[in-house]
Amino acid sequence: MKRRKFIQTLAVTPAAALPIVSESNAETPVVAQRPQEEAPKLETASLDAAGETMPRFFSAAQLAALKKLSNIILPPLNSMPGALDAGAPEFLDFLIGKSTAERRQIYTAGLNTLNAQATKRFGKAFADVTDAQAAELLAPLKQPWTYEPPADPFARFLREAKQDIRNATINSREYVTAGSSGGRRGGGVGQYWYPID
Numbered sequence: 620m621k622r623r624k625f626i627q628t629l630a631v632t633p634a635a636a637l638p639i640v641s642e643s644n645a646e647t648p649v650v651a652q653r654p655q656e657e658a659p660k661l662e663t664a665s666l667d668a669a670g671e672t673m674p675r676f677f678s679a680a681q682l683a684a685l686k687k688l689s690n691i692i693l694p695p696l697n698s699m700p701g702a703l704d705a706g707a708p709e710f711l712d713f714l715i716g717k718s719t720a721e722r723r724q725i726y727t728a729g730l731n732t733l734n735a736q737a738t739k740r741f742g743k744a745f746a747d748v749t750d751a752q753a754a755e756l757l758a759p760l761k762q763p764w765t766y767e768p769p770a771d772p773f774a775r776f777l778r779e780a781k782q783d784i785r786n787a788t789i790n791s792r793e794y795v796t797a798g799s800s801g802g803r804r805g806g807g808v809g810q811y812w813y814p815i816d
Contacts, residue, residue, distance in 0.1 A: 676716030676723070681730040682708060683746035688733070689784045691753055698797065702784050705791035711783055722779075729776025 677685060689702035689711075702708065715726045733756065737745040741752050748756070759774035760781060769775045788794055 675712050677712050677727070677730065680734055680744060680746075681727065682712060683744065684730045684733050685711065685780075687746045687748075687753065688757075688780060689788075691750070691757065692781050692784050693788050700788070700791075700793045700797055702788045705788045705793045707784050707787035707791065710787045710791070714783075714787070725772070725776050725779060729773060729780065732773045732776070 686703060686708045689708045693702040693707070695701035695704060711726075715723055733745045736756050737743060737748050737752070740756070741748050745753070745756065757777065759769070759771065760777050762769070762774065764778075769778060
């Protein structure tokens with residue numbers, strides 16, 4: 620019975636707390652205690668704080684265009700974070716990568732078209748154009764909203780991207796935290812998405 624009790628105790632006892640038994644005399648074992656050591660405490664940081672995020676689905680040029688588009692659609696306003704502050708482009712990079720093939724195609728074709736139009740008209744990628752030049756390229760966003768999606772694939776991309784950027788921003792932790800600390804009603808506190816680790 621003593622062996623069974625010892626095995627049960629051994630299963631729940633951490634290795635550092637086990638006694639070292641040396642048998643100098645077979646009748647009376649000598650028990651020596653190991654010194655108690657504290658586990659080292661490691662400092663950690665989130666991946667987003669440690670460095671630049673790598674694109675998961677979009678190419679570097681597509682992600683740069685999406686960041687520029689996000690900043691134009693939802694910039695910081697009245698002490699509320701904008702789409703870039705909320706990490707919306709990085710979240711959309713993850714989300715679109717896990718979406719349906721049709722949705723992935725809309726985004727990749729749309730971002731490629733945005734870069735191609737910027738290069739054709741202004742000789743540089745969309746991420747490098749000025750705000751006035753970007754406004755010319757984003758003219759389809761000025762069309763009135765309808766229940767039916769636009770027939771033009773580029774206009775459809777801009778419409779979906781605008782909605783997705785807005786949703787990703789206002790449902791982020793940064794936006795909810797800023798809203799609740801700024802005197803706004805914090806009804807959505809705790810209902811935000813976490814950064815992708």
